[in-house]
Amino acid sequence: MEIIKTKNLSKLYKNNELEVLAVDGVSLSIRQGEFTAIVGPSGSGKTTLLNMIGGLDAISDGSVEIAGTNINSMNENELIDFRLKNIGFVFQAYNLIPVLTAKENVEFIMLLQGISPEERKKRSEELLTQVGLEDKFNVRPNQLSGGQQQRVAVARALASRPRFILADEPTANLDSQSTSKLLDIMAEMNKKENITFLFSTHDQRVIDKARRIVTIEDGKIISDEVR
Amino acid sequence: MMILKMAWRNIWRNKRRSIITISSIFCAVFFAVFARSFQIGVYDKMVSNMVGMYTGYLQIQQEGFWQEQSIDNSFVPDQSVRDLLDNHNNIDEYNTRLESFALTASENLTKGAIVMGVNFEKEDLLMDLSPKIRAGEFPNEISSSLLISEGLADYYELNIGDSLILLGQGFHGASANGIFPIQGIVKLPMPNLNDRLVFMPILAAQELFAAPERITSMVLQIDEPSKLNKIKTDLGGKLNRDTYDLLDWKQLLPELVQTIQADSAGGIIILGILYMIVTFGILGTLLMMTAERMYEFGILVSIGMRKGKLILTVVLESLMMGVLGVIFGVIGITPVRYYFYLNPIRLQAKAADSIEAFGFEPVIPASLDPQIAINHAAIVLLIVLLCTLYPIAVILKLKPIKAMRS
Ligand SMILES: Nc1ncnc2c1ncn2[C@@H]1O[C@H](COP(=O)(O)OP(=O)(O)OP(=O)(O)O)[C@@H](O)[C@H]1O
Ligand SMILES: [Mg+2]
Numbered sequence: 001m002e003i004i005k006t007k008n009l010s011k012l013y014k015n016n017e018l019e020v021l022a023v024d025g026v027s028l029s030i031r032q033g034e035f036t037a038i039v040g041p042s043g044s045g046k047t048t049l050l051n052m053i054g055g056l057d058a059i060s061d062g063s064v065e066i067a068g069t070n071i072n073s074m075n076e077n078e079l080i081d082f083r084l085k086n087i088g089f090v091f092q093a094y095n096l097i098p099v100l101t102a103k104e105n106v107e108f109i110m111l112l113q114g115i116s117p118e119e120r121k122k123r124s125e126e127l128l129t130q131v132g133l134e135d136k137f138n139v140r141p142n143q144l145s146g147g148q149q150q151r152v153a154v155a156r157a158l159a160s161r162p163r164f165i166l167a168d169e170p171t172a173n174l175d176s177q178s179t180s181k182l183l184d185i186m187a188e189m190n191k192k193e194n195i196t197f198l199f200s201t202h203d204q205r206v207i208d209k210a211r212r213i214v215t216i217e218d219g220k221i222i223s224d225e226v227r
Numbered sequence: 228m229m230i231l232k233m234a235w236r237n238i239w240r241n242k243r244r245s246i247i248t249i250s251s252i253f254c255a256v257f258f259a260v261f262a263r264s265f266q267i268g269v270y271d272k273m274v275s276n277m278v279g280m281y282t283g284y285l286q287i288q289q290e291g292f293w294q295e296q297s298i299d300n301s302f303v304p305d306q307s308v309r310d311l312l313d314n315h316n317n318i319d320e321y322n323t324r325l326e327s328f329a330l331t332a333s334e335n336l337t338k339g340a341i342v343m344g345v346n347f348e349k350e351d352l353l354m355d356l357s358p359k360i361r362a363g364e365f366p367n368e369i370s371s372s373l374l375i376s377e378g379l380a381d382y383y384e385l386n387i388g389d390s391l392i393l394l395g396q397g398f399h400g401a402s403a404n405g406i407f408p409i410q411g412i413v414k415l416p417m418p419n420l421n422d423r424l425v426f427m428p429i430l431a432a433q434e435l436f437a438a439p440e441r442i443t444s445m446v447l448q449i450d451e452p453s454k455l456n457k458i459k460t461d462l463g464g465k466l467n468r469d470t471y472d473l474l475d476w477k478q479l480l481p482e483l484v485q486t487i488q489a490d491s492a493g494g495i496i497i498l499g500i501l502y503m504i505v506t507f508g509i510l511g512t513l514l515m516m517t518a519e520r521m522y523e524f525g526i527l528v529s530i531g532m533r534k535g536k537l538i539l540t541v542v543l544e545s546l547m548m549g550v551l552g553v554i555f556g557v558i559g560i561t562p563v564r565y566y567f568y569l570n571p572i573r574l575q576a577k578a579a580d581s582i583e584a585f586g587f588e589p590v591i592p593a594s595l596d597p598q599i600a601i602n603h604a605a606i607v608l609l610i611v612l613l614c615t616l617y618p619i620a621v622i623l624k625l626k627p628i629k630a631m632r633s
Contacts, residue, residue: 109531
């Protein structure tokens with residue numbers, strides 16, 4: 001089943017006279033269980049594409065469908081609720097709420113979903129254990145390394161049981177050891193639990209772990225290879 | 228719960244700034260309540276002095292007497308009114324008075340005066356006259372002797388046993404002339420009364436003015452001044468308003484009301500400036516807080532937090548700070564107010580003299596009225612909420628990716 005489907009997706013930025021076609025007619029389908037990397041040089045449009053897929057940025061042309069639902073015409077609150085239900089986000093850095101502990105950060109998204117306290121507790125502990133942070137439940141983000149913070153972010157993204165996880169350069173701020181650890185965790189989640197990941201990167205080590213690599217340049221897909 | 232926890236922890240994220248904000252709210256409440264307690268304390272004192280000295284809190288008069296204070300507008304209270312007052316729980320006592328003007332004379336001097344026919348026993352309860360007697364004593368109820376104010380006695384150089392001539396107009400044009408012995412001299416603290424007040428037993432006054440049984444006002448002694456409005460409404464509903472007027476001290480003492488209002492306005496302007504400073508302080512804090520948290524707001528909205536919920540946490544945060552400041556402020560000021568209520572500030576020297584000249588005791592007591600603290604707590608919290616409109620507006624306009632680029 002196709003979880004993400006974009007048709008002719010485009011983004012035109014207009015900044016006084018200057019027009020940039022950041023994403024230019026991208027048609028892309030992602031199926032359940034894929035582990036896909038969007039790669040391309042800086043400024044090629046990776047972030048813009050992921051933001052439109054995640055319903056964070058308005059689209060200029062074309063369409064985005066998530067699990068058969070077109071998100072183009074949703075209003076603000078509908079989109080927020082849709083994201084909460086369907087998409088797990090991992091951003092480049094500082095994903096976490098600084099005043100909440102690792103566990104509370106993971107619980108927080110389930111709280112937004114109205115999940116019971118017992119279930120929240122159980123699942124957040126399970127997930128943090130899965131990402132190797134069983135000893136960091138009650139630690140606040142500022143006492144975690146960048147890699148550990150990103151792992152908490154992955155745990156949080158998974159906690160809401162989304163259809164897929166969207167990660168824009170999740171390893172950009174990490175050293176190589178943390179990078180490979182985070183990717184191993186993601187790959188394992190993907191393999192074991194069939195969780196769909198769509199992430200962008202320009203890190204070759206990350207690219208090597210991807211199972212499908214979509215390369216874009218100047219906002220256009222120039223290659224799409226499955227390994 | 229988690230939202231509350233988040234809000235609480237967010238306050239302590241920047242401890243120093245929050246403590247400064249809470250302290251400024253504390254100071255605002257503290258000083259506003261402090262200043263206002265003294266101001267209102269003084270007004271209460273002024274009112275109770277004036278009311279106690281002369282008008283009482285509430286009077287019943289013949290309809291039209293207040294507009295035209297002539298003995299022709301006097302009345303004979305009917306039994307139903309007396310019953311109403313006798314049976315009213317909040318009315319301890321009522322004083323009937325017959326009040327008019329007369330020219331006083333002695334040897335070759337004359338002077339206009341207010342002649343008040345009263346029951347001395349009851350007036351002593353209301354006006355606390357006994358300690359103010361300078362010479363002599365209260366005239367007997369059935370005598371035709373006078374108790375005159377000190378200023379008048381000095382003017383004529385009269386002593387106990389001397390006589391004073393009264394020349395006036397009685398009911399429906401009858402002449403009201405007589406010569407009366409002086410049995411007492413009283414010092415009234417209000418200069419304009421002290422210069423020209425003549426008390427006499429009400430029976431003698433009724434005879435002088437050819438107005439037997441007639442009175443000009445019934446001065447009600449109520450048990451609890453704070454219940455005045457309630458009592459007035461209650462009585463107003465039961466009195467025949469075509470025949471009787473019911474006047475409270477505000478209507479009887481319009482100049483006092485004006486003086487208080489003018490003075491109060493001055494105090495309120497100063498408090499307004501204080502509040503303005505506090506407003507800028509709170510606004511500054513919220514401005515910085517909002518700027519620092521844009522990225523976080525962006526993350527929260529991105530992962531699926533509705534803006535309404537986000538606004539709720541921000542409002543909770545500012546309210547918590549506001550409530551903390553208010554609670555500390557009220558807790559801090561209460562013993563201070565209580566102290567100055569028990570130990571009013573006593574004015575010294577010149578200031579004391581000028582206040583005494585107006586007939587007031589030269590003390591500034593603090594009011595303990597809880598309404599003062601409630602009002603200022605409410606004002607401060609309202610200011611906090613108004614300032615929170617800024618982060619609310621920012622959140623409502625927030626675009627997550629833009630916020631996260633900052
Ligand atoms: N808000 C904006 N206004 C105008 N132009 C923009 C805006 N955001 C992005 N762009 C432009 O759109 C193009 C694509 O940017 P985008 O951030 O998507 O690239 P990217 O592939 O994510 O790059 P990087 O690898 O550096 O993150 C760039 O030319 C960029 O300058
Ligand atoms: Mg990018």
